[in-house]
Amino acid sequence: MAKDLAYYRQLNYPFQVRPDVDDGGFIVEFPDLRYCVGTGDTIDEAIADAMTAKEEWIKAALEANIPVPEPGQQEEYNGRITLRIPKSLHKMVVEAAKREGVSANQFLSHLISMGMGRKYL
Structure with a gap:
């Protein structure tokens, strides 16, 4: 069909x-x-x-002959997390990321990976 x-x-x-x-x-x-x-x-x-x-x-x-996914076919882990944080913390993250010359997402990803590395390595 x-x-x-x-x-x-x-x-x-x-x-x-x-x-x-x-x-x-x-x-x-x-x-x-x-x-x-x-x-x-x-x-x-x-x-x-x-x-x-x-x-x-x-x-x-x-x-356009593009496959249409059916519900639930999405991978369980897509690399995206929505996170609500206080405005003051958001400001600190953005300012620190600017100093490092990266996006806030890249900066948070780096911090998370450093923390995970300390715990599991």
């Missing part, structure tokens, strides 16, 4: 809702559909926008 838009519509893709700390409102992301997001001033608006984005994402992938 060919997997068409109707097939993917009936699948239950899990999504994550988070506050949009930059612009206010909310962001909805589908972990299984990379870069497929919806936004809105309320959670309901963000979910509705995300459902429209999901359908358009799948349509575009099918038209």
